Amino acid sequence: MPLFGLTSPGPFFGNKIRAFWNLQILGWLAWFGLRAMSGFAGGQTFDFLVLVVVSAVTGFSLTLLLSVCYRALINRRTILMWGACFGVLAIATAIWAFIDAWFLQILKPDSDTSFTGLLLVAIYIDATTLAAWSALYFAINYFLQLEEQSDRVLRLEAQAASAQLAMLRYQLNPHFLFNTLNSISTLVLLKQSEPANAMLSRLSAFLRYTLANEPTAQVTLAQEIETLKLYLDIEKMRFEDRLRPHFHIDPGVARARLPSLLLQPLIENAIKYAVTPQEEGADITISAQLAGQKVRITVSDTGAGLSADGANPTTGIATESTGVGLANIRDRLAQAFGDQHRFDAQSGDDGGFTVTIEFPFQPDGQARIGTEAT
Numbered sequence: 078m079p080l081f082g083l084t085s086p087g088p089f090f091g092n093k094i095r096a097f098w099n100l101q102i103l104g105w106l107a108w109f110g111l112r113a114m115s116g117f118a119g120g121q122t123f124d125f126l127v128l129v130v131v132s133a134v135t136g137f138s139l140t141l142l143l144s145v146c147y148r149a150l151i152n153r154r155t156i157l158m159w160g161a162c163f164g165v166l167a168i169a170t171a172i173w174a175f176i177d178a179w180f181l182q183i184l185k186p187d188s189d190t191s192f193t194g195l196l197l198v199a200i201y202i203d204a205t206t207l208a209a210w211s212a213l214y215f216a217i218n219y220f221l222q223l224e225e226q227s228d229r230v231l232r233l234e235a236q237a238a239s240a241q242l243a244m245l246r247y248q249l250n251p252h253f254l255f256n257t258l259n260s261i262s263t264l265v266l267l268k269q270s271e272p273a274n275a276m277l278s279r280l281s282a283f284l285r286y287t288l289a290n291e292p293t294a295q296v297t298l299a300q301e302i303e304t305l306k307l308y309l310d311i312e313k314m315r316f317e318d319r320l321r322p323h324f325h326i327d328p329g330v331a332r333a334r335l336p337s338l339l340l341q342p343l344i345e346n347a348i349k350y351a352v353t354p355q356e357e358g359a360d361i362t363i364s365a366q367l368a369g370q371k372v373r374i375t376v377s378d379t380g381a382g383l384s385a386d387g388a389n390p391t392t393g394i395a396t397e398s399t400g401v402g403l404a405n406i407r408d409r410l411a412q413a414f415g416d417q418h419r420f421d422a423q424s425g426d427d428g429g430f431t432v433t434i435e436f437p438f439q440p441d442g443q444a445r446i447g448t449e450a451t
Contacts, residue, residue: 090221100217101140108206109133128181135176136203139169140210147214162211170207174199254284260315276314283307295413298365298372299331301340305363308341312348319358320348327366332440335372336409343376343406343432351380351430371419372438377431382424403432410436 090096109129116125146165150158178195190198257280264273283304296304302324309322322344344361351359359379366373403422410418419435 090217090224093221097144101137104210105133105137105140108136124184128177128184131180132173132177132203135173136206139173140207143169143207143211144214147211147218151215151218166207166211170200170204173203173207177203254280257311272314276311279307279311279314283311294337295334296337297331298326298333298335298374301335301337302326302363304338305340305344308344312344316348316352316358319355320352321358321360323360323362325362325364325366330365330367330372330438333365333372334439335436336413339406339409339434340374340376342403346403347376347378347380347430351378355380367438368435370438371435374434375431377429379429382428382430406432406434410434 089099112129112132113126116129143165147162150161152158153161174196177199178192181195181199182192257276261273261276261280264270264276306324309320313320340363344363347359347361351361361376361378364375407420410420414436417437419433421433422431424430
């Protein structure tokens with residue numbers, strides 16, 4: 078193992094035991110060096126070096142015992158912890174000072190200073206050293222506890238965001254499935270078995286494709302468009318020529334990433350509120366292109382637009398003309414891209430309904446903003 082772990086990868090406190098020993102050894106080597114140099118600068122002989130070695134070994138050993146006591150006390154009630162810690166610190170200081178004074182008296186028996194005087198000097202030096210060591214020990218441990226709590230909060234927030242994204246995604250699937258099964262049921266009641274079987278087959282392909290992705294995953298825009306085409310194949314079984322989809326996708330944004338099944342509710346709303354009410358049906362246009370550093374996706378239809386008393390869809394309120402889809406999309410965009418997205422929905426003066434979405438262009442393989450990731 079590399080000396081003191083200095084060449085080891087990762088954060089210094091990634092391994093707490095190794096970090097403790099690194100700090101303990103380096104700290105006491107530094108203490109020994111400073112004490113020896115100050116002694117020699119004060120005119121001490123080489124005999125003083127023996128005293129410093131014994132004192133350093135004693136302090137090193139006592140702080141190991143203090144670390145065991147502090148570790149057992151650090152999570153106790155405040156009064157109990159600090160009372161016990163000060164008591165243990167006083168005992169350790171007394172032991173260290175007694176050893177230092179006793180050894181110094183043996184080393185220099187002809188000294189004019191009494192044992193009590195030597196003991197008082199040793200208590201001052203040793204108490205200062207142990208107090209500084211204890212303060213550093215608690216400071217580091219409280220810092221590590223704060224780091225752990227911060228990491229725990231971040232993990233919980235990520236889990237909560239992931240759960241919310243999964244909820245939003247799963248909210249869409251039953252909504253679409255209900256409408257499709259209703260159509261199949263209608264075909265069966267009309268004894269149109271071949272169209273019903275074809276719709277079931279396409280529904281199976283669509284669900285197999287969509288369920289292959291994680292609920293919180295992001296996909297490329299090309300994959301999202303392929304999913305939409307599968308969905309439209311199912312709906313064209315119902316509406317035939319009344320449903321007229323048009324795609325205008327810039328190849329440059331085909332690799333842009335977005336939450337999976339983000340656009341499907343827009344198509345579903347367009348079919349429900351533009352194609353279904355009109356005998357001639359409606360055109361649905363899906364376009365995507367770069368707008369600066371962002372991807373701009375527009376979904377528009379040639380339906381009647383919002384009614385006069387319809388609520389603004391950008392508020393996210395589920396109304397007769399908006400359903401849950403638009404609110405869902407807005408929430409998923411906020412989860413995926415934070416405030417770096419745009420979501421607008423509006424009716425045209427001459428009818429029709431248009432939804433415009435913008436989000437950062439993040440090609441497949443690049444880092445992504447927000448909480449979603451593949």
